[in-house]
Amino acid sequence: xxxEDMMIVGQEREVSRPDAASFNHFVAVCRNCENxxxxxxxxxxxxxxxxxxxxxQYPHFEVDSSTYLDMFQLVAKLVSKGKQERIDAYRRLFExxxxxxxxxxxxxxxxxxxxxxxxxxxxxxxKGGEPGNLASLTLADLPGKWSNFRGAQALRDRxxxxxxxxxxxxxxxxxx
Numbered sequence: 749x750x751x752e753d754m755m756i757v758g759q760e761r762e763v764s765r766p767d768a769a770s771f772n773h774f775v776a777v778c779r780n781c782e783n784x785x786x787x788x789x790x791x792x793x794x795x796x797x798x799x800x801x802x803x804x805q806y807p808h809f810e811v812d813s814s815t816y817l818d819m820f821q822l823v824a825k826l827v828s829k830g831k832q833e834r835i836d837a838y839r840r841l842f843e844x845x846x847x848x849x850x851x852x853x854x855x856x857x858x859x860x861x862x863x864x865x866x867x868x869x870x871x872x873x874x875k876g877g878e879p880g881n882l883a884s885l886t887l888a889d890l891p892g893k894w895s896n897f898r899g900a901q902a903l904r905d906r907x908x909x910x911x912x913x914x915x916x917x918x919x920x921x922x923x924x
Contacts, residue, residue, distance in 0.1 A: 778795065846893075
């Protein structure tokens with residue numbers, strides 16, 4: 749695929765690396781499918797999610813809260829409310845966002861209006877009716893590590909370390 753080629757060539761030439769700008773263009777292309785039929789929209793979302801999760805592992809791709817916002821908005825555009833595909837996509841993105849420590853009040857607000865209450869309660873790990881009004885949730889009501897920007901720094905550090913290991917491995921192979 750073009751993405752795989754960009755990632756391979758990008759190991760040596762920075763100009764070829766997939767980055768936030770190329771990914772944003774890709775998301776815009778997927779978003780243009782919003783007027784297509786349901787199978788086309790769902791397929792576009794699946795491709796976008798696949799690329800997003802693949803790029804998250806790529807050491808040269810920086811994920812930030814605006815990347816998640818673009819993806820959350822893409823889900824809203826491509827899949828109708830009430831569809832399980834939509835809920836599943838939001839859940840996967842939400843879990844990744846929290847692992848990265850990048851949940852913002854804007855993303856939380858979007859989720860409280862886009863995901864049915866019962867599903868949102870499961871995503872947030874809430875039991876019963878607490879809190880009664882999900883729209884009133886704030887980041888302070890949730891685990892701090894979900895919105896901890898030190899989590900984002902840890903992610904960058906992990907990627908840097910992975911990049912360093914790959915570079916050493918490449919140098920070792922070239923010497924042989």
